[in-house]
Amino acid sequence: MTKRIRLAAASLLALLPAIAHAAEGHGEGGGMPQLRFNDPLMLAQIVWLLIIFGLLYYIMSAIALPRVAEVLETRRRRIEGDLEAAQQAKQRADAALAEHRAATARARAEAQAAIAQAMGQAQAEAAQKAEAFNERLNAQIEEAEKRIAAARDAAMGALRQVSADTAEALVSRLTGRADRAAVTRAVERELQARGHA
Amino acid sequence: MAAEGKIDALHQFELEPVFGAIGRSVNFTQSNAFMLLAVILLSVLMIWGMSRRAIVPGRLQALAESSYEFVHELATGQIGDEGRRFFPFIFSLFMFILLGNLLGLIPYSFTFTSHIAVTFVLAAIVFVLVTIVGLVIHGWHFFTYFFPQGAPKLLAPLIIPIEVISYLSRVVSLSVRLFANMVAGHVMLIVFSTFVVMIGSAGVIGIFGAALPLLVTSVLYAFELLVAFLQAYVFAILTAIYLHDAVHLH
Numbered sequence: 001m002t003k004r005i006r007l008a009a010a011s012l013l014a015l016l017p018a019i020a021h022a023a024e025g026h027g028e029g030g031g032m033p034q035l036r037f038n039d040p041l042m043l044a045q046i047v048w049l050l051i052i053f054g055l056l057y058y059i060m061s062a063i064a065l066p067r068v069a070e071v072l073e074t075r076r077r078r079i080e081g082d083l084e085a086a087q088q089a090k091q092r093a094d095a096a097l098a099e100h101r102a103a104t105a106r107a108r109a110e111a112q113a114a115i116a117q118a119m120g121q122a123q124a125e126a127a128q129k130a131e132a133f134n135e136r137l138n139a140q141i142e143e144a145e146k147r148i149a150a151a152r153d154a155a156m157g158a159l160r161q162v163s164a165d166t167a168e169a170l171v172s173r174l175t176g177r178a179d180r181a182a183v184t185r186a187v188e189r190e191l192q193a194r195g196h197a
Numbered sequence: 198m199a200a201e202g203k204i205d206a207l208h209q210f211e212l213e214p215v216f217g218a219i220g221r222s223v224n225f226t227q228s229n230a231f232m233l234l235a236v237i238l239l240s241v242l243m244i245w246g247m248s249r250r251a252i253v254p255g256r257l258q259a260l261a262e263s264s265y266e267f268v269h270e271l272a273t274g275q276i277g278d279e280g281r282r283f284f285p286f287i288f289s290l291f292m293f294i295l296l297g298n299l300l301g302l303i304p305y306s307f308t309f310t311s312h313i314a315v316t317f318v319l320a321a322i323v324f325v326l327v328t329i330v331g332l333v334i335h336g337w338h339f340f341t342y343f344f345p346q347g348a349p350k351l352l353a354p355l356i357i358p359i360e361v362i363s364y365l366s367r368v369v370s371l372s373v374r375l376f377a378n379m380v381a382g383h384v385m386l387i388v389f390s391t392f393v394v395m396i397g398s399a400g401v402i403g404i405f406g407a408a409l410p411l412l413v414t415s416v417l418y419a420f421e422l423l424v425a426f427l428q429a430y431v432f433a434i435l436t437a438i439y440l441h442d443a444v445h446l447h
């Protein structure tokens with residue numbers, strides 16, 4: 001800025017002789033044409049200025065500027081409306097998102113509950129089945145044990161008979177006679193002594 | 198212009214009737230023709246430029262809108278809310294002077310703001326408007342403007358004449374500032390551009406010698422574009438400040 005001023009000042013200084021020369025050597029009365037106030041063109045210029053500036057003021061204030069103001073106002077309203085609509089849309093989106101989240105959470109909870117229930121049911125069923133199976137198994141084991149005991153008893157009964165018969169036969173061969181009752185008692189005694197009663 | 202080696206820097210300010218016999222009969226000069234051109238260009242800009250009323254403005258509409266908003270900001274910023282009532286006046290004044298200054302920078306055109314009579318009448322319109330606004334709003338109380346509150350009564354004989362003179366000299370300062378800036382700029386422009394022609398006609402050396410004044414002319418022209426805007430702005434903002442004083446009294 002100072003540079004510019006210095007330049008302007010310097011050029012003005014350089015100009016002074018030229019301006020002075022120009023200012024004096026002039027045909028129509030000399031001096032600046034702007035200061036020739038007795039010129040009828042000067043007065044006319046002012047009258048026309050007033051008319052033309054009045055015209056400009058009328059055009060601007062009555063026609064042009066209200067229109068510009070209207071356009072600016074329309075734009076301002078439009079932008080405000082758009083902003084409001086955008087805000088509302090955002091609120092709706094937020095609400096939808098919240099609802100969606102709640103629904104997801106609810107569904108998850110429900111699913112978890114269903115899983116837990118199904119699991120519990122399955123476990124109970126499995127436990128029940130296992131118990132029934134055990135019971136049946138136990139019954140079968142008991143029955144089998146009973147059968148084994150019966151078989152053994154039968155086997156033991158047969159053993160006594162065979163022992164008595166064998167002993168009688170042996171005794172009769174050795175002595176020539178045999179007392180059936182005494183042999184049976186002796187076998188009984190012997191068996192008891194060996195623990196096979 | 199460089200007739201017989203003389204520089205006629207002031208011929209450009211000469212008033213000449215235009216539009217033939219009709220123009221001569223009503224003394225319609227080229228100065229008035231450029232005023233009319235300014236009004237036509239402004240109307241084209243502000244009415245035709247805005248005619249599409251687009252939400253997203255085109256170039257011309259953006260120009261019209263930004264000039265509207267620029268001056269509106271200036272008016273309401275300086276005067277306050279009451280500035281809206283004076284906005285059309287300040288807008289007309291600013292754009293009229295701006296276009297006068299800018300049109301004057303087109304070669305062979307005429308700068309109507311380089312006439313003291315024109316700038317003085319514009320300043321006088323401002324002065325009369327400011328005074329009327331002050332009187333209408335404040336009545337007789339308006340004259341307390343010339344004596345600041347709290348000043349010692351003893352100094353009244355000194356302060357009041359000073360304030361009145363400074364109030365009256367607004368017309369002179371407002372008009373002379375614009376007039377002098379425009380005249381000085383255009384005289385310098387024509388002198389340097391005449392140098393280019395004079396030196397340039399002096400053979401081969403002259404062509405190189407003419408480079409310097411040509412450069413100066415170019416720089417000056419750019420500077421004058423700035424001045425054209427600045428002086429219109431100064432005129433408008435001072436008008437707004439004076440209106441603020443009239444509306445608010447200090």
